[in-house]
Amino acid sequence: MHDINPISLYHKLFDEMGPQHWWPADTKMEIVIGAILVQNTNWNNVDLALQNLRTVTGLDPKQILNLSVARLQQLIRPSGFYVNKTKSLLSVLGWFNDHHYDFSGMVHQYGPKLRHQLLSLTGIGEETADSLLVYVFDQPAFIADKYARNLFQFLGCRHIETYAKLRKRVRLPVDFDYHDAQEFHGLIDEFGKLCKTKEQFRKSFLNGFLLQQGLKSEIKK
Template sequence: MNLKPLYNTLEEHLGPQNWMQIETWAQTPFQVIWSAILIQNANSNNAGAAAVDLLAATNNDPQVIRQLTIEQLATIIQRAGLYKTKAGYIKAAADWLATYQDDPQKIEQLSREQLQNQLLAVKGIGNETADDILLYGFRKPVFIVDAYAKRQFKWLGLTMPTKYRPFQKVVENDWQLNWQQAQELHALIDTFGKQIKNQLQWNESFMGDFKLTE
């Protein structure tokens, strides 16, 4: 579906939303990987605090992370919650990075499909986490089907697939957005989603009369 009208309308009313400036964790590929794991089942403040702690302790160096025990890493990231589980996931991601000699440029050369499949094979990385990493870490245009997107597409009156990948496939069919616009759209949807919590608020907002065809 052509998402340019949705993109343009949200940007017109909300202004540009550069997620990599809004979220301090989205500055390097390694930061994105760790933080996409840390934010699982956590609020952004706690995940961000844990990301800062991890940066201070390891300089986001995968080699340093690989040398830590699960217990040591869990202590560092405890502010994110579920810290022992997430420590295992971060270690698994660091091990995966070792297969590319910890070189983000080598990883970025992979196709979207190759990288997506490899990320999904890493313990603890599911669809949304993988796509966060694709979009913000490795410059792959992808539509992230998060809770905000699901709600807003429902309020738009669209009947979408319930599963992640089929939903994404419908949206990305001729969606006409490049990598930077895909980042921006995700930021716009999430920013608006934090302001608009229900159908009534949606109806009364500037999006109340907006229509998007499949």
Template sequence: MTRKYQLIYDKLLDYYGPQNWWPADTPFEMMIGSILVQNTSWRNVEKALEEVRPFLSPKHIEKLTTEELAQLIRSSGFFNIKAKRIKAFLEWYKSYNYDIDVIKKLDKLQLRNELLSINGIGRETADVILLYAFDKPVFVVDAYARRIFYRLGFDMPKFYDTFRKQVEEVVPEDIGLYNEFHAVLVEHAKVYCKSVPICNGCPLFDVCDRRLDSND
């Protein structure tokens, strides 16, 4: 890992500590949560997960109609769309007999392409599933990563996969490292590097260019 990436990772991990992400009791809950969190806050996802928790297994959700599932996840917003996306994901998952160990043995690129072929699974959602459910080392490019890297002084590519590959070229293929890197970036964006940043006390202050104009 190049010196600046290593410095950012070390400072954030030292400040926030291990995050033990993704917040879920099972890989299946993690995957459902990754769909529910699209275009909403995690607080709303937690409410939806509590409602759906009695049915939170592939075979139970399989038995629910799309309409029944939609009502359970209402608090996540866009619930009708997300119910259809969960059902589409479940259909793919069932093709592997819901066997996560079999899926983990697949090649990362093949698995990523399969996830991207599912209705409603975009690059970011596919990558968090790869990282946190299937233990594949991949860098998740979300709005938080874009914001932080830009303010630090990086001129990262606009296109998702170009950004992702640029980071992956310099970060070792260590699943734990990718897991924590994404998690501490998210935490930092929530605590200090907000839309309107709190620079006082920021653990990255001494290595930040403080570019506060928009990078959109």
């Protein structure tokens, strides 16, 4: 299997769709909270939970940490799985609090081990960890979420059924910075909302598009 060079896809999506300005949040800590709440649900449900938290705490992580477990569960209930998400929020926000919300300092402290450290926190899986790297810690990373896996499968890639498999295959250019990573993720997800099936994909501007480098042997004829 060959590595996937996604740069031509990124430029094609950007040219056709324009900048997406993701993540939908006002602060980095709101991104952290949203990234936990959005697990296994849709953003409409997250919005309801965020609004509850905003009304009671102003989304101040220190005020959230001061809530009782029962109260926090009640506030985030619209996002689903609220018992586990409460545990995750308290764990993750507590970790940030211990580091005084010093994002650049945390990058300096953990270096290349930052992703591993994130994965060690309660409730943080690969997709959430990479989302935090890109949107909170300003690190270039590829977020191989369900929309990305669907798109790359539509484009002819094989053996990318899981998050880890696609992430391992994608090789970002050395000059691909976190701004690019944010836009790429937003573009892929917005495209994915419009093209959920092969039939919809065939009617899209990406029909017939070939990824760069190393995929010719994999494209389904």
